[in-house]
Amino acid sequence: MGLAAPVIAAPDFQSLIDRSPFAPPKDDSTGETPTEQGALEFRGMVMEGGETTFSVFDATANKARWLRVGEGDSFKIKHFDAGTNQLEVEQQGKSLKLLLKRSTIQAGNPVVAAPQAGGQPNVRLGDPANDTRRLETVAAEVRRRRALRSTPTPAQVPAPAAPSPMP
Numbered sequence: 681m682g683l684a685a686p687v688i689a690a691p692d693f694q695s696l697i698d699r700s701p702f703a704p705p706k707d708d709s710t711g712e713t714p715t716e717q718g719a720l721e722f723r724g725m726v727m728e729g730g731e732t733t734f735s736v737f738d739a740t741a742n743k744a745r746w747l748r749v750g751e752g753d754s755f756k757i758k759h760f761d762a763g764t765n766q767l768e769v770e771q772q773g774k775s776l777k778l779l780l781k782r783s784t785i786q787a788g789n790p791v792v793a794a795p796q797a798g799g800q801p802n803v804r805l806g807d808p809a810n811d812t813r814r815l816e817t818v819a820a821e822v823r824r825r826r827a828l829r830s831t832p833t834p835a836q837v838p839a840p841a842a843p844s845p846m847p
Contacts, residue, residue, distance in 0.1 A: 720755060722767040722778035734760065734767055736778070 721737040723744060734757055737744040741754075749757045755771035765780040
Protein backbone atom coordinates (compact mmCIF):
# COMPACT_ATOMS: atom_id res chain seq x y z
CA MET A 681 0.00 0.00 0.00
CA GLY A 682 2.00 2.90 -1.24
CA LEU A 683 0.91 6.47 -1.10
CA ALA A 684 1.04 8.42 -4.29
CA ALA A 685 2.67 11.83 -4.09
CA PRO A 686 0.52 14.65 -5.42
CA VAL A 687 1.74 16.16 -8.64
CA ILE A 688 2.11 19.93 -8.46
CA ALA A 689 2.73 21.96 -11.53
CA ALA A 690 6.06 23.77 -11.41
CA PRO A 691 5.53 27.49 -10.96
CA ASP A 692 6.80 29.84 -13.63
CA PHE A 693 9.94 31.10 -11.87
CA GLN A 694 11.38 32.64 -15.01
CA SER A 695 8.76 35.41 -15.03
CA LEU A 696 9.69 36.24 -11.42
CA ILE A 697 13.37 36.32 -12.32
CA ASP A 698 12.73 38.56 -15.34
CA ARG A 699 10.33 40.91 -13.54
CA SER A 700 11.08 40.85 -9.84
CA PRO A 701 8.59 42.87 -7.78
CA PHE A 702 11.49 43.98 -5.56
CA ALA A 703 13.83 45.29 -8.27
CA PRO A 704 13.65 48.84 -9.63
CA PRO A 705 12.02 49.17 -13.05
CA LYS A 706 14.16 48.69 -16.13
CA ASP A 707 14.94 51.57 -18.46
CA ASP A 708 12.83 50.99 -21.59
CA SER A 709 15.37 52.57 -23.94
CA THR A 710 18.38 50.48 -22.87
CA GLY A 711 16.83 47.57 -20.99
CA GLU A 712 19.24 48.24 -18.10
CA THR A 713 18.22 48.43 -14.49
CA PRO A 714 19.32 51.63 -12.77
CA THR A 715 21.60 50.95 -9.83
CA GLU A 716 20.20 52.23 -6.54
CA GLN A 717 22.80 50.80 -4.20
CA GLY A 718 26.19 49.38 -4.90
CA ALA A 719 29.74 50.58 -5.05
CA LEU A 720 28.62 54.03 -6.30
CA GLU A 721 25.79 56.13 -4.89
CA PHE A 722 24.36 59.30 -6.41
CA ARG A 723 23.78 61.44 -3.31
CA GLY A 724 22.98 64.92 -4.57
CA MET A 725 23.58 67.77 -6.95
CA VAL A 726 24.17 71.52 -6.89
CA MET A 727 23.41 73.97 -9.69
CA GLU A 728 25.49 77.13 -9.48
CA GLY A 729 26.45 79.64 -12.13
CA GLY A 730 24.87 77.56 -14.89
CA GLU A 731 26.95 74.47 -14.03
CA THR A 732 25.76 71.35 -12.28
CA THR A 733 27.97 69.40 -9.90
CA PHE A 734 27.03 65.90 -8.74
CA SER A 735 27.91 64.19 -5.46
CA VAL A 736 28.86 60.55 -5.97
CA PHE A 737 29.89 58.36 -3.05
CA ASP A 738 32.33 55.56 -3.82
CA ALA A 739 31.76 52.84 -1.19
CA THR A 740 34.94 50.98 -2.11
CA ALA A 741 37.08 54.07 -1.41
CA ASN A 742 34.71 55.28 1.34
CA LYS A 743 34.87 58.74 -0.20
CA ALA A 744 32.40 61.15 -1.76
CA ARG A 745 33.36 63.43 -4.63
CA TRP A 746 31.72 66.36 -6.36
CA LEU A 747 32.11 66.03 -10.14
CA ARG A 748 30.76 67.62 -13.32
CA VAL A 749 29.80 65.82 -16.53
CA GLY A 750 32.97 64.46 -18.14
CA GLU A 751 35.00 64.49 -14.91
CA GLY A 752 36.27 61.54 -12.85
CA ASP A 753 39.08 59.02 -12.72
CA SER A 754 37.91 55.60 -11.44
CA PHE A 755 34.50 56.45 -12.89
CA LYS A 756 33.30 59.24 -15.18
CA ILE A 757 30.06 61.21 -15.16
CA LYS A 758 28.42 60.78 -18.57
CA HIS A 759 24.88 62.20 -18.40
CA PHE A 760 22.13 63.32 -16.04
CA ASP A 761 18.44 62.76 -16.74
CA ALA A 762 16.47 65.37 -14.75
CA GLY A 763 13.14 63.68 -15.53
CA THR A 764 14.06 60.46 -13.74
CA ASN A 765 16.79 61.78 -11.40
CA GLN A 766 19.24 59.27 -12.87
CA LEU A 767 22.94 59.91 -13.22
CA GLU A 768 24.73 57.87 -15.85
CA VAL A 769 28.34 57.04 -15.04
CA GLU A 770 30.93 54.90 -16.77
CA GLN A 771 33.05 52.60 -14.61
CA GLN A 772 35.50 50.03 -16.00
CA GLY A 773 33.94 50.30 -19.45
CA LYS A 774 30.41 49.64 -18.15
CA SER A 775 27.63 52.19 -18.15
CA LEU A 776 25.77 52.43 -14.83
CA LYS A 777 22.63 54.39 -14.08
CA LEU A 778 22.45 55.64 -10.51
CA LEU A 779 19.19 56.76 -8.95
CA LEU A 780 19.29 59.77 -6.65
CA LYS A 781 19.57 58.29 -3.16
CA ARG A 782 16.54 59.04 -1.06
CA SER A 783 17.23 60.53 2.30
CA THR A 784 15.68 58.89 5.31
CA ILE A 785 14.66 60.84 8.35
CA GLN A 786 14.47 58.85 11.53
CA ALA A 787 12.70 60.16 14.56
CA GLY A 788 14.77 59.87 17.69
CA ASN A 789 13.58 59.45 21.23
CA PRO A 790 12.29 62.70 22.67
CA VAL A 791 14.68 64.34 25.08
CA VAL A 792 13.01 65.26 28.35
CA ALA A 793 14.99 67.15 30.95
CA ALA A 794 14.65 65.79 34.47
CA PRO A 795 13.33 68.29 36.99
CA GLN A 796 16.02 69.81 39.16
CA ALA A 797 15.66 69.17 42.88
CA GLY A 798 14.98 72.42 44.69
CA GLY A 799 15.75 74.47 41.59
CA GLN A 800 13.72 76.49 39.21
CA PRO A 801 11.46 74.67 36.77
CA ASN A 802 12.85 73.89 33.34
CA VAL A 803 12.69 76.92 31.09
CA ARG A 804 11.86 76.64 27.42
CA LEU A 805 14.65 78.17 25.36
CA GLY A 806 13.78 80.98 23.06
CA ASP A 807 11.09 82.59 25.26
CA PRO A 808 12.24 86.21 25.78
CA ALA A 809 10.37 86.66 29.07
CA ASN A 810 11.96 83.56 30.57
CA ASP A 811 15.38 84.51 29.20
CA THR A 812 15.14 87.96 30.77
CA ARG A 813 14.15 86.50 34.15
CA ARG A 814 16.95 83.98 33.98
CA LEU A 815 19.53 86.65 33.16
CA GLU A 816 18.25 88.85 36.00
CA THR A 817 18.59 85.91 38.40
CA VAL A 818 22.16 85.27 37.25
CA ALA A 819 23.06 88.98 37.59
CA ALA A 820 21.59 89.10 41.11
CA GLU A 821 23.63 86.03 42.11
CA VAL A 822 26.82 87.61 40.73
CA ARG A 823 26.14 90.81 42.73
CA ARG A 824 25.48 88.78 45.90
CA ARG A 825 28.74 86.83 45.56
CA ARG A 826 30.75 90.00 44.88
CA ALA A 827 29.27 91.62 47.99
CA LEU A 828 30.26 88.58 50.07
CA ARG A 829 33.83 88.82 48.81
CA SER A 830 34.14 92.54 49.49
CA THR A 831 32.96 92.43 53.14
CA PRO A 832 35.72 91.29 55.46
CA THR A 833 35.12 88.27 57.64
CA PRO A 834 36.67 87.87 61.10
CA ALA A 835 39.37 85.65 59.67
CA GLN A 836 40.22 88.30 57.08
CA VAL A 837 40.46 91.24 59.55
CA PRO A 838 44.16 91.98 60.08
CA ALA A 839 45.38 91.64 63.68
CA PRO A 840 46.76 94.84 65.22
CA ALA A 841 50.48 95.12 64.90
CA ALA A 842 52.37 94.17 68.02
CA PRO A 843 54.16 97.12 69.63
CA SER A 844 57.80 97.04 68.90
CA PRO A 845 60.04 96.94 71.98
CA MET A 846 61.82 100.16 72.74
CA PRO A 847 65.50 100.20 73.48
